[in-house]
Amino acid sequence: MSAILEMTRQITNEVIAPMAAAVDAERRFPKESIEALGKAGLLGLLVPKELGGLGGDLTDLSAVTEIIAAACGSSAMCYLMHCCATAVVAAKATPDQAERYLKPIARGEKLGTLAFSETGTGAHFYSPEIKAVLEGDRFVLNGKKSFVTNGGEADFLIVITNASSPELGLDMIIVDTDAPGLRFEGEWEGIGLSGNNSIALHLEQVKVPATQLVGAEGDGMGLVFQVVAPTFILGVAGVNAGIARGAYETALRHAKARKYADGRSLAEIQAIQFYLSDMFGGVESASLFVRNAAAKAVRGDGDAILHVMQSKVLASEQAIRVTNLAMQVCGGQGYTKALPVERYLRDARAGAVMAPTTEVLKEWVGKSVAGVPLF
Template structure:
């Protein structure tokens, strides 16, 4: 059975029926995560040698996109899991890799901080030596998807002793000294537990360093970014598809007493077409990025960054259009569009934010250094 054939019944029987309730109650999608784990889908990108499905980024984007059509919050939990699992696969211990492959371990990224905000490549949190084989981590992480729900955090800090901007660690989420000071009660993605996480002297084995000391920037940009931005783009693409499907269903079945459906209004059809163009444009940009990641090319970094910015901005437009063409009806929760509209707002401000990506793209266009 393919990964999508395994996924479909989970979406239809668990994810979609619970999506509105989880959103209303800001409740973590625990049942969905358990089902995805049992089906092997949390181990989708884990190597076969540790018991995983041994699939790659293209298949991961398909999984995330399909889930996002009906529950972007669950899709973002899976996105952050695949993002963290990518680095654990490359640099992490075999026992955790096996747990992820078996669907018993959920991970996430803990990069954003109250000090460095969305500039995740320059953390201000610290790691200090504790004997020869441990470090103590202190941090104020600002927003961590699956906070208090994940089994581990893929964590950034300043280097221990080396030069460079950062070092990446694998932190057991049950470690003493970790706390999540307040639950998430956000505008959108309300079910994904994106809460702050504080660390006070959290003891981590040196062996749980992901990459070399001071080499965090390379790990972030070379090992992680291609996966992370394509998956976030795929959440945006999935939710756009979900919003358009719901909008089309509404305008083709809703009519006036005098005769004719909403779909018979030409202005409304033009808006729908523009939304479709924006969505398919984002798909095209993602296809180019995935091609460059698979086959290489001088413009790989630019294409990878572009995919997130284009999809995030398109999602703002498409969900805005879906709300508008459905009129006042779209304000009703049962139509299902307002949840996707709220959920769509996150991608543009999730790091690297659209503004930061656009600045980097323009610097490349103008032959300027990427960072001063």
């Protein structure tokens, strides 16, 4: 793991951090970041070693996303959604799927993402309206997905649909983005994570070979909760811990460098010291909780799911709290683009409203610890 993290830090320092302000200001996809991560093999973080990948696990993922997000939240989210798509394929890959997707991912040649959200279902992405209609040896897909990160840039999508027979439940299907009838539409207009290119996807009579099904028909719901949920939740918790860390480190540097006329630094003011202490504690508590939750998930501990869910709640709330404190420390400079604090503050707001939202997770955790059925 140490080698993976050191490689991530090097790429972040040399490529991702220098491009972060431009990605945000120009609201463009962080192509340089993704290419650098791919060249280093990090797009294959969750690809098994025997297929050329790094063979990483959820502890690696949460740590890597934290490092990237401390420099650029947009790059971290684009990377995370690719890793979620990779995890789905890797969970039940056929030899053909491994050859067509996992090996190229490991070489940095393919970028993936999830196509889960729909306007009509909101945060309940596990209840799609789209149905996979089986015609001979092909599925035919019609409908619309929203908030597809990496939209227009990904090479393949994991599309969640209702199975061809209602009693089977859900399917996950690998769809190449060059398939006839598939198109992306719109622009990402969110206040933060400006480069993640989260846009709408239209599927009009898109025909996909049945061999692109992940697992068997009806395996979709199991993949949602056993693969996608822990991968996304721990990854996005890492992202938010990273955003908080980036804001704290920026505020700390500013407080030490900013001098008053009498020679004192901003960091010598007691109120600022209180803020720095609060930020330090918030960042470390979020980061350590996320790491612990990821380790529990990897070990398969009985209480792992509670810690996984709570990790997103804690990291999202600390990201908001720490970026607000960083703004107070940096004052007028923080309120402008002279410092990246305002970018961190905008990026931090996304975590709480990403499905599963903070409120949904708190309900699930609360019911679980109280012994109340979730549904």
